Each structure stands twice: as structure tokens, then as C-alpha cells.
Amino acid sequence: MKKEGQVRIPSGCAIAAVISRDGNRMSGERIYHAMKPMHDRSNGLGGGFAGYGIYPEYKDFYALHMFFDCRETRKECEAFLKERFEIVKSERIPTRTIPAITDEPIIWRYFVAPLKSLLVSMQIDEKEFVARTVMKVNAELDGAYVFSSGKNMGTFKAVGFPEDVGVFYKLEEYEGYSWTAHGRYPTNTPGWWGGAHPFTLLDWSVVHNGEISSYDANRRFIEMFGYKCSLQTDTEVITYIMDYLLRIQGLSLGEAASVVAAPFWSTIAAKTDLEDKEKHIFLRTVFPSLLVTGPFSIVLGFDGGLMALNDRLKLRSMVVGEKDDRVFIASEEASIRVMEPDAEHIWAPAGGEPVIVKVKDGAF
Amino acid sequence: MVIDAKDLDSRTLNARLRETQEPCTLVGCCGQRFLAAGMSDKEIRIEGIPGNALGAYLNGASITVCADAQDAVGDTMNAGEIIVHGSIGDTAGYAMRGGKIFVKGNAGYRAGIHMKAYQEKLPVMVIGGTAGSFLGEYQAGGVIAVLGLGAENRKIVGFFPCTGMHGGKMFLRGTCRDIVFPSQVTARPAGSSDMEELRVYVSEYCDLFGCNADRILSSPFTVVTPDSKNPYKQMYAAN
Numbered sequence: 148m149k150k151e152g153q154v155r156i157p158s159g160c161a162i163a164a165v166i167s168r169d170g171n172r173m174s175g176e177r178i179y180h181a182m183k184p185m186h187d188r189s190n191g192l193g194g195g196f197a198g199y200g201i202y203p204e205y206k207d208f209y210a211l212h213m214f215f216d217c218r219e220t221r222k223e224c225e226a227f228l229k230e231r232f233e234i235v236k237s238e239r240i241p242t243r244t245i246p247a248i249t250d251e252p253i254i255w256r257y258f259v260a261p262l263k264s265l266l267v268s269m270q271i272d273e274k275e276f277v278a279r280t281v282m283k284v285n286a287e288l289d290g291a292y293v294f295s296s297g298k299n300m301g302t303f304k305a306v307g308f309p310e311d312v313g314v315f316y317k318l319e320e321y322e323g324y325s326w327t328a329h330g331r332y333p334t335n336t337p338g339w340w341g342g343a344h345p346f347t348l349l350d351w352s353v354v355h356n357g358e359i360s361s362y363d364a365n366r367r368f369i370e371m372f373g374y375k376c377s378l379q380t381d382t383e384v385i386t387y388i389m390d391y392l393l394r395i396q397g398l399s400l401g402e403a404a405s406v407v408a409a410p411f412w413s414t415i416a417a418k419t420d421l422e423d424k425e426k427h428i429f430l431r432t433v434f435p436s437l438l439v440t441g442p443f444s445i446v447l448g449f450d451g452g453l454m455a456l457n458d459r460l461k462l463r464s465m466v467v468g469e470k471d472d473r474v475f476i477a478s479e480e481a482s483i484r485v486m487e488p489d490a491e492h493i494w495a496p497a498g499g500e501p502v503i504v505k506v507k508d509g510a511f
Numbered sequence: 512m513v514i515d516a517k518d519l520d521s522r523t524l525n526a527r528l529r530e531t532q533e534p535c536t537l538v539g540c541c542g543q544r545f546l547a548a549g550m551s552d553k554e555i556r557i558e559g560i561p562g563n564a565l566g567a568y569l570n571g572a573s574i575t576v577c578a579d580a581q582d583a584v585g586d587t588m589n590a591g592e593i594i595v596h597g598s599i600g601d602t603a604g605y606a607m608r609g610g611k612i613f614v615k616g617n618a619g620y621r622a623g624i625h626m627k628a629y630q631e632k633l634p635v636m637v638i639g640g641t642a643g644s645f646l647g648e649y650q651a652g653g654v655i656a657v658l659g660l661g662a663e664n665r666k667i668v669g670f671f672p673c674t675g676m677h678g679g680k681m682f683l684r685g686t687c688r689d690i691v692f693p694s695q696v697t698a699r700p701a702g703s704s705d706m707e708e709l710r711v712y713v714s715e716y717c718d719l720f721g722c723n724a725d726r727i728l729s730s731p732f733t734v735v736t737p738d739s740k741n742p743y744k745q746m747y748a749a750n
Contacts, residue, residue: 184542184562187521414670417691461620461644464582464601479581480600481542481560493579495600495619497669498644 160332160344160356161185161309162465163482164446166325166453169472170510172200177486178326179313184481185330186308188356193331193343194312195304197352197448198323202299208235208258209277212295212302213284214340215253220290227288231280232259240303240316247311252340256301274349274394279373281348286375292341297350298450304329304343312343324506327448329354333380342378345448346386352448353389355382356478357463360441368436381443388437389447400447400454404501405430407439408459446476452505461498468493474504516540516559528553537561542581547572551591563600566593569610582619585612589632594719601643604636607653612636615720618657620669621645626679628652637716644669647735651678656712658727659684666690673735681735682709684727692735701732 163181167173175198182194202210211228215221228234236258242251261276269276281293295302300323303316309330313319329344345352359365359381366376366384372395374387385407392403409415409431418424431438442462447454455476457465468475468483468490475483475490483490496502514527517539524543528535528550537546540559547555548564551571563581566574569588579597586605598616606625609632617640624645626634634653642657646668659667666689673681673696682701683690692698701709710728717724 187544411670461601464619466600479542479560479562480579481562481581484541484560493598495643498620 161188161330161478161482162328162354162356162444162446163475163477163486164325164327164354164448164453164455165473165475165486166504166506167472168474168504168506168510170200170324170506171472172322172324173326173473175201175313175318175321175323175326178328179310179318181477181482181485182309182313182328182330184485185477185479186310188332188478189308189330190332191308192306192333193304193329194307194309195302195329195331195343195345195354196309196313196316196318197295197300197302197327197345197347197354198318198321198325199300199350199448199450200324201301201321202258205236205258206299208260209296209298210301211257211259211281211293212240213255213257214292214294215255216290218253220288221253221255224284224288224291227284228257228259228280231265231276232257232261234259241320242315243317245311245315248305248307248315251305251315256295278348278390282373282375285377294341295347295352297347297352300350300352300448300450302345302347302352304340304345306340306343324510325448325453327352327354327446327453329356342380344382346380346382348386348390349394350448350450351386351389351393353382353386353445354448355385355443355445357381357443357445357458358441359385359439359443359458361439364436365439382445385439385443385445388439392434392437393449400503401501402426402430404454404456404499406434406437408456408499408501409438410459410499444478452503454504455496455502457496457498457500459499464495466493466495467502476502512536513538516543519543521545521562528555547574566591569593571610579616585610588612588634596720598640599638603638604634604655607634607636608632609634611715613716613719614638614640616640618642618646621648623647623650623653623655625649625651626653626655628679635712637712639716639720640667641665642668642672644671645674646672647676647679647681648673649675649677650681650737651676653679654682654708654712655679656682656709657684658713658716660722660727673737676735677737677739679736682712683733683735684730685733686731687733695739696735696737698733698735701734705734706732 240254305312344354392398415427443458444463444465470487516537521543534554536556538558542562544562549568553572564583567586569591571590574593576595580595582600588607590609592611595614599614601619603622618638620643637656714724
């Protein structure tokens with residue numbers, strides 16, 4: 148079968164997320180049940196989850212989740228990793244054999260720390276080192292793919308319906324302070340394990356419903372900064388844009404949202420808050436190639452929080468609700484009701500209006 | 512008759528609805544799509560959250576939703592009524608050409624997109640709260656009313672209302688000085704004949720949701736209509 152990147156087929160999708168502002172840890176079971184009422188938004192060609200706070204015992208190490216096509220590739224990749232990292236633990240990711248999920252690759256995880264001597268000689272920080280290594284493996288090591296590379300977080304994804312993928316990865320055995328979920332209906336690429344969402348780099352993860360029309364404009368720009376878009380899927384480029392704006396450029400989450408879902412010039416011109424107006428003009432002028440057009444609703448997961456965002460025209464649905472310390476986000480209210488039947492303050496954010504939820508300082 | 516919707520999929524639920532002639536209440540509904548699609552002569556009450564495209568192609572049935580409804584309610588409906596006691600998602604009344612939709616709370620984006628009218632068919636949508644951006648986008652016929660109840664000082668519609676509107680009529684509560692309309696429509700204060708027409712819709716809204724029509728109608732309203740019935744007539748050549 149041809150993989151992502153080798154063929155482009157000319158999207159519905161489903162997303163859901165939950166976070167505890169108090170940093171209370173929740174089992175991954177509820178998030179995969181939440182995908183059930185949105186079953187018809189996916190077609191069985193991809194489902195996935197990201198959990199934050201799930202590896203407290205290894206919170207100081209990068210958790211690399213990897214797919215390998217065969218044992219030899221894994222051995223070769225491990226040799227490569229050992230030259231760059233101290234590997235404190237390596238193991239097969241536990242899975243359950245179920246009829247709904249077949250043809251799985253070899254799925255492994257490594258808890259690693261970058262070799263200090265390399266950081267010194269390369270004169271780069273830890274995160275940059277990990278990001279570059281992930282890019283290198285994914286672009287150059289045939290048959291190996293890093294699909295998660297953050298600290299104290301992990302992505303779990305597969306070809307299948309999301310509710311089955313959750314069972315496959317035994318998500319009920321993990322506890323996190325936030326979870327995101329995705330059900331895929333691929334429209335441009337054939338659907339391979341690596342192409343399922345979430346897409347991640349370091350602790351950023353993105354689940355996305357939509358189909359962006361600015362893919363190539365965004366890709367051309369972001370590839371100038373060392374990112375390699377190896378899968379032709381629009382969500383991959385959104386993930387790298389977020390890493391570039393937030394980690395490299397140091398923008399705030401709200402500012403990054405204003406870059407990718409910039410208001411129309413007419414809307415900016417009508418702003419009465421002059422400082423805000425000036426800022427929007429600045430961001431649109433400096434980062435015009437990072438404006439993401441076409442329909443999207445995304446949830447960006449990061450260390451300690453979530454950000455939900457719709458395209459500026461709001462061509463995809465998204466609702467938000469709350470209950471006690473928890474905030475819920477989903478493509479459909481029905482999904483929120485599965486997570487919490489008594490959810491309150493259900494509302495739909497406007498297009499381009501970011502919803503940023505953070506765990507209280509020090510709560511996790 | 513009560514149908515427990517829990518664990519039933521859309522297809523099964525619709526089959527159950529088609530089988531019965533008496534009024535039905537669905538309990539425990541959670542995201543099942545296309546409920547009551549194309550149905551006529553039915554009275555359906557829904558507890559829980561119905562899925563997208565509720566009452567699509569509706570052809571005379573009456574649907575009452577006790578809580579919120581999701582996207583594309585009444586898509587292309589022809590006749591009947593849909594009453595939502597909560598708020599409603601995006602694209603409510605998408606291309607409807609007949610029947611009525613009453614929403615107690617707010618509507619999402621693109622409410623009434625491409626609503627149309629045909630001969631004796633005149634669709635009506637009344638939104639009690641506020642509406643999102645692109646209200647009445649490409650509206651070609653019918654009536655949309657936004658009452659803005661509970662909006663206080665917020666704008667009652669989002670950005671770009673009436674984009675591409677070329678038919679029908681819109682009533683918006685207030686003077687709408689803070690709303691920018693496109694150039695092909697005219698927004699004017701509602702006159703007495705407009706208010707008489709509006710009273711019919713608002714009274715029905717108030718009967719359904721229990722509020723005072725006189726009080727709502729005592730505030731000024733703005734009427735929006737397109738300037739021409741055929742804005743594209745001279746796009747290439749006058750003919």
C-alpha cells in the first residue's frame with residue numbers, strides 16, 4: 148500500500164478534549180467513549196489520542212513513541228538513538244489484540260535524555276536537539292516514525308475508529324490531567340498509522356477537523372526553518388507552525404492564534420482598541436505566510452494546557468462546556484454530554500477566537 | 512409513546528419513528544443524526560442532544576427539542592416546525608424553503624444560509640437570543656428574525672450578516688448602528704406594517720417559550736431587504 152506522502156487523494160473528522168484545571172488526573176477511558184456519538188464523522192482510517200501527565204515516573208525524560216516496519220529497522224534506529232540519547236527505558240507499548248485493529252506496526256516507546264556533551268558541542272538547547280532528531284528520523288530513516296516526543300505526555304494512534312483505538316492501546320490504564328482525541332476521515336491521503344492524529348512535536352500535539360487550503364504556502368514557509376513535512380497532511384504543518392510561533396518566536400498562545408486565524412483586514416480596521424489593532428496589523432504583516440485558510444477546528448495540547456481554535460470563518464463546528472474543575476471541547480455537544488452529562492455553560496467560540504485553558508500553576 | 516434512544520443508532524431510531532403513528536418522545540438522545548429526516552404527520556419530542564441534520568428535508572412533522580440542538584437543523588426542510596428550547600449550532604435552516612424554526616436561545620454561524628421561498632412556501636426562523644456571523648448568507652427568500660433577548664450590550668449578530676443576500680427579509684431587534692451590512696442590502700427602521708408582520712412571528716415565539724410579545728415589540732427593530740431581486744442580472748451584460 149502507498150503511504151502518506153506517496154499519494155494524494157482529493158474532510159470530515161471528529162475532535163474532543165478534556166482538561167482538569169486543578170490538575171486532577173483522569174483515566175483515558177472517558178475520552179474514547181466520548182468519540183462514540185461522533186462515530187459517523189470518521190471512516191475507520193484513523194483514530195488517536197494524546198494524554199498529558201501520563202508518565203509522572205519519567206516526567207524528566209522525553210517519551211519517544213515510535214512505529215517500526217520490522218525488527219531490523221528498530222535495531223537500526225536504536226543504534227542511532229543511542230548515539231544521541233541516554234535511554235533510561237525502552238519497551239513495547241502495551242496493546243490489546245482486537246478484531247477492529249489489524250496490521251499494526253511494531254510499536255515501541257523510549258524514555259530518553261539527550262546526551263549533554265552533544266548539546267554543548269552543537270550549541271543548541273534540549274528541545275531543539277530533540278526536535279531535530281525527530282525530523283531526521285522521520286525524514287531519513289525508512290520504516291521508522293516518531294509519533295510522540297514530549298515529556299510526561301504521549302500520543303496513541305492507529306488506523307481504525309477512535310473508540311477501537313482507545314481499547315487497543317488500553318487507555319483506561321493511563322491517567323492524565325488532559326486528553327485530546329481524534330477520529331479521522333482522510334480526504335487527501337490514504338490513511339496510515341503515522342498519518343492519524345494527533346500530530347506532535349515535543350509536547351505540542353494537534354488534533355484537527357478540516358481541510359486547509361493554504362497547505363503548500365504554509366509548508367514552503369515553515370520548511371525554510373528546518374521543519375520537514377513528510378506526510379502531506381495539513382495537520383502536520385499546523386503542528387510545526389505552532390512549534391515555530393510558540394517555541395522559536397516566543398509568541399503567546401493568543402498571538403499565535405491571531406497569526407493562523409487572522410481576522411480580515413476589514414475587521415482589524417474596525418477595531419477600536421488601538422493597541423490590539425496595532426498588534427494584529429503587526430502579526431499579519433510579519434507572518435503572512437502562516438495564515439491558515441480553509442476550514443479547521445483544532446485543539447492544541449501542550450504542557451499544562453489546551454487551546455481550541457476555529458478558522459476565522461468558522462467552517463467547522465466546535466463547542467465548549469465546563470463542569471467543576473474540568474473544561475470540555477468537542478466537535479459536537481453530544482460528545483461533551485458523554486464525558487459529563489451535567490456539563491454547564493455550553494457555548495460555541497467564534498471563528499478565530501482561541502479558547503485557552505491552563506492547569507493552575509504547580510497543580511501537576 | 513416513549514422511545515429510549517440510548518444505544519440505538521440513527522437508522523434504528525428513524526425506523527422506530529416511522530413505524531409509529533402516535534406522538535413520540537425520544538429520551539436519552541445523544542448525537543444520533545438525521546432524526547425525523549423527511550418525515551410528515553409526526554409529533555416528536557426529544558430529550559437529550561439530537562445529532563446533526565435534525566429534521567433535514569422535514570415535510571410537515573413537528574419536532575420539539577428540550578435542550579440544545581447541533582448543526583444543520585432543518586436542512587432543506589419543506590414544511591413543519593422545529594422548536595428548540597436551548598441554543599442551536601451552525602447553519603440552522605440551511606436552504607429551507609418552508610416551515611418554521613423557533614430557537615429560544617442563540618444560533619451559531621450561518622443561520623438561515625440560502626433560505627428561500629417558493630410560491631406559497633415562506634420559511635420563517637425566529638432566534639430568541641443572538642446569531643453568529645454570516646447570518647442569512649445568500650438568503651434568497653423567507654423571513655429571519657433575531658430578538659437579541661439577554662444580549663444586553665452585546666451585538667445581536669456577528670460579522671458579515673446578509674452577505675450575498677438577494678431575497679427575503681430580516682428583522683433585527685434594535686437600531687443596528689453597530690452592525691456593518693453589505694452594499695447590496697438596505698437596512699431601515701421597521702415601519703408599522705413591518706411590525707404587524709413581525710407581531711405574528713414574535714407572538715408565536717412567546718406562546719412557545721412563555722414571554723411577553725408586547726415588551727419585545729416595544730423596542731425598535733431594523734428591517735433588512737436586498738436592493739434587487741436579481742443582483743446578478745447585469746453581472747456580464749444587461750439582458
